[in-house]
Amino acid sequence: xxxPNAFRDLFPALAQxxxxxxxxxxxxxxxxxxxxxxxxxxxxxxxxxxxRGSHPWATRATDALEASRDAVAALIGAPRREAxxxxxxxxxxxxxxxxGLIDHFGPxxxxxVSAMExxxxxxxxxxxxxxxxxxxxPIPLDGKGALDMAAYDRLLAQKPKLVACCHVSNTxxxxxxxxxxxxxxxxxxxxxxxxxxxxxxxxKVDIRALGCDFYAFSGHKMFGPTGVGVxxxxxxxxxxxxxxxxxxxxxxxxxxxTVTFNALPHRLEAGTGPISEIIGLGAAAExxxxxxxxxxxxxxxxRLLAGLxxxxxxxxxxxxxxxxxxxxxxxxxxxxxAHYLAGNNIAVRAGHHCTxxxxxxxxxxxxxxxxxxxxxxxxxxxxxxxxxxxxxxxFLELP
Ligand code: PMP
Numbered sequence: 001x002x003x004p005n006a007f008r009d010l011f012p013a014l015a016q017x018x019x020x021x022x023x024x025x026x027x028x029x030x031x032x033x034x035x036x037x038x039x040x041x042x043x044x045x046x047x048x049x050x051x052r053g054s055h056p057w058a059t060r061a062t063d064a065l066e067a068s069r070d071a072v073a074a075l076i077g078a079p080r081r082e083a084x085x086x087x088x089x090x091x092x093x094x095x096x097x098x099x100g101l102i103d104h105f106g107p108x109x110x111x112x113v114s115a116m117e118x119x120x121x122x123x124x125x126x127x128x129x130x131x132x133x134x135x136x137x138p139i140p141l142d143g144k145g146a147l148d149m150a151a152y153d154r155l156l157a158q159k160p161k162l163v164a165c166c167h168v169s170n171t172x173x174x175x176x177x178x179x180x181x182x183x184x185x186x187x188x189x190x191x192x193x194x195x196x197x198x199x200x201x202x203x204k205v206d207i208r209a210l211g212c213d214f215y216a217f218s219g220h221k222m223f224g225p226t227g228v229g230v231x232x233x234x235x236x237x238x239x240x241x242x243x244x245x246x247x248x249x250x251x252x253x254x255x256x257x258t259v260t261f262n263a264l265p266h267r268l269e270a271g272t273g274p275i276s277e278i279i280g281l282g283a284a285a286e287x288x289x290x291x292x293x294x295x296x297x298x299x300x301x302x303r304l305l306a307g308l309x310x311x312x313x314x315x316x317x318x319x320x321x322x323x324x325x326x327x328x329x330x331x332x333x334x335x336x337x338a339h340y341l342a343g344n345n346i347a348v349r350a351g352h353h354c355t356x357x358x359x360x361x362x363x364x365x366x367x368x369x370x371x372x373x374x375x376x377x378x379x380x381x382x383x384x385x386x387x388x389x390x391x392x393x394x395f396l397e398l399p
Contacts, residue, residue: 090218
């Protein structure tokens with residue numbers, strides 16, 4: 001049973017006097033105490049490098065890091081612990097794939113990218129296209145503001161080599177039909193990469209059930225630390241990636257002339273990683289594995305949408321969603337509203353949210369994003385709605 005108050009108590013930043021009403025969870029969530037404790041313990045008690053020492057601190061650090069791999073594998077249903085590759089975040093994970101597939105692409109090869117992608121799941125493919133001569137086509141939105149699955153079917157007939165799509169849009173909050181997207185990609189002979197940055201904190205993710213080749217997410221959006229994230233997916237697909245970085249840990253044997261590579265996951269984890277953050281991520285994964293806040297989040301989202309329906313605003317996107325909602329307000333600039341809310345100690349986000357092409361398609365320069373987490377309360381949603389209403393009135397009345 002989810003206990004909202006007990007969960008909120010795990011976040012010391014929120015209990016500070018004068019703490020903002022924090023609704024910017026799509027950009028980054030707050031850090032949970034078990035995460036802070038795990039990182040603090042590493043630095044205070046057994047800081048050492050991993051995998052290459054036999055002394056007690058090296059062994060303890062290695063065990064803690066590898067336990068995090070198990071915790072993350074359990075959270076997202078990874079086929080094997082070796083399929084969990086630690087990166088510095090979603091961006092690094094997607095770039096790792098885009099670089100690692102360089103030999104897979106040639107002139108004219110097609111990459112499909114949904115129209116609602118974060119720049120992190122578009123620009124790496126553009127860079128790959130520049131290097132290889134491949135081309136990119138967007139999967140458009142339908143008239144209702146969701147992904148156009150009929151258009152996707154038509155694009156698949158062109159035999160793309162890869163399909164890249166977010167599990168949850170960081171701007172629309174919509175949950176994409178990723179099982180269907182990956183199955184269709186596979187049937188058409190394409191690899192699939194799912195950007196799970198906005199999904200892992202809200203949905204029970206099972207990557208085997210999703211059927212994707214690659215799945216990427218970030219620690220800082222799931223109550224964990226910054227600077228750490230995960231690339232995971234099918235073991236065979238991960239094993240085909242050309243290592244992006246060479247260095248320590250990723251090799252098997254090295255001479256002056258040749259190199260052979262280590263097995264997964266080390267093959268894709270060159271150099272010393274963010275050890276304390278990886279250990280912290282393990283604590284976040286354990287926290288999320290035991291959490292089912294879906295009913296609480298759904299109730300908060302309904303409350304938010306019902307309140308927004310009474311204001312002169314437009315909600316972006318239409319379909320099944322997580323607790324993230326972006327709006328535009330005719331006649332009022334999103335940045336003005338965000339500043340007004342910040343003046344009332346309410347943290348939201350205004351701008352293009354790193355989805356410029358999507359905003360271009362929607363014919364808007366930016367939007368205001370309200371992104372909830374399980375530690376938010378109904379009273380906070382009401383306070384945000386009240387301040388939003390006052391702000392809109394103020395700006396609409398200005399000469
Ligand atoms: N994809 C999506 C959908 C995101 O929301 C974000 C973060 N805004 C990213 C990718 C990039 O994540 P990071 O900055 O942690 O690499």
